[in-house]
Amino acid sequence: MGAENVAKDQAAVSGRISPLRKLAIGVGDFGCNLYWQTTQLYLLFFYTDVVGLPARTAGLIYMAALIWDAAMDPIVGLIADRTRSRWGRYRPYLVLGGPLLAPAFVVLFVGPGSHVAGAVAFALISQLLFRTLYALVAIPYASLFARVTSDSAQRGDLAGFRMVFGALAAIIVAALTLPFASALGGEGDGRQGWIIIGVVYGVIATGCLMLTAWGSRGLDTPNAPAEPRRPPAAVWRSLASNRALHLLLGAIVITSFSTTMFSKNLLYYFKYVVGDADMGSLGLGAIALTVVVTTPLWAIALRVIGKRNTWLVGAVPSVLGLTLWHFADGQTLGVLFAALVLQGVGIAAGVVCFWSMLPDTVEYGEWRSGVRTESLVFGLTVLGQKVALGLGAGVLGIALTQFGYVPNVAQSPQTLADIKGLMFWAPLAGTLAAAALICFYPINRRTHAAMVEEIAARTGAADAAPSPPQAS
Secondary structure, rough: OOOOHHHHHHHHHHOOOOOHHHHHHHHHHHHHHHHHHHHHHHHHHHHHHHHHOOOOHHHHHHHHHHHHHHHHHHHHHHHHHHHOOOOOOOHHHHHHHHHHHHHHHHOOOOOOOOOOOOHHHHHHHHHHHHHHHHHHHHHEEEEEEHHHOOOOHHHHHHHHHHHHHHHHHHHHHHHHHHHHHHHHHOOOOOOOHHHHHHHHHHHHHHHHHHHHHHHOOOOOOOOOOOOOOOOOHHHHHHHHOOOOHHHHHHHHHHHHHHHHHHHHHHHHEEEEEEEEHHHHHHHHHHHHHHHHHHHHHHHHHHHHHHHHHHHHHHHHHHHHHHHHHHHHHOHHHHHHHHHHHHOOOOOOHHHHHHHHHHHHHHHHHHHOOOOHHHHHHHHHHHHHHHHHHHHHHHOOOOOHHOOOOOOOOOOHHHHHHHHHHHHHHHHHHHHHHHHHHHHOOOOOOOOHHHHHHHHHHHHHHHHHHHOOOOOO
């Protein structure tokens, strides 16, 4: 290995990443979130109120596709862990997968309307294609954050950059998607506007992923020697002994499932309770803007009070926002938007903490077991998150059907009351349960630094050990 590559690898280990590179690595989340936020916020609504699928059918399609996506994640993680190329370990997936993901995203909004069998089949197949390609890009991108630096503080900075870009994408998607889709919709069911938006978002997202591939060059240890293949039993022991991962995974699974009952109901709430669907886009935009504004403050809090305490403090505005929303009862827009802002403050804290804590669990597992499984950790965590989101969407679709929901007509008072109750009790219980788990999270900055130092000492001792004699 040449001196230049050694220097790059040492820079990656010590965490010396320039602000320009942090920006370039973080901007990839802008591209990923153009895809993720559009499908997360609007796809179920698109299926029910544009395509015309029954809520139960739409929810089950969404659930099946997300569970498929989740199943792909650990597979992609295993493959990425074993990838070696002159471009690096994870960057090839961004360079090659990014341009393929954009057209698959556009295809989501093409196809037959109404609830005929062809529309159902097309919606399912197009989602499976998109989710497969998304996993091939998103898991390597997430894994980069454990590879480019082992410094916990630098990871907190990178998480802040990443979350700001992700939240900026969320603002654009939340505030502009529905109004632009309506304005560009043309005749018929308005599908044309959604297709145009899909093309625009796909082009921008591809450019963002290419910038990340540029920014992470040399930090992805492209010339590192191949590591010995680990027995499955050793990998399993590493994951099974990773208590920090178990707690964080439990918290994100509970949060993802429970908050789906609020986020995916928001457009229905504004359309049928408030009586203004476009106001729902402004509500989603208000949440995303709040996340952007408060994310840097939570990134500072990570350094001052630690990641675990930041998560717990951030749960307070979430609970207050849910309570205020519930008692506003759709009557006063100012109160509703104040409640959404409070929830945005809490969301920012949870997201920054999660993406800053997750890389630290990689070292915790390696420290406990001697086996490093970063891509598998990320893959399994995102698997749990997506299964929870998929189950949440499926349960919501079934619940809407049980509530008597019918698209594009006035809903009965009982249906509206059931929707409002679901939006309060489910996310409230989930927020409190996740905070209870995080109370037991075992890593802080001091313990993480000690783990990294001990791992480095073990690695150095192993490298210095004499090789066994060779048979002549």
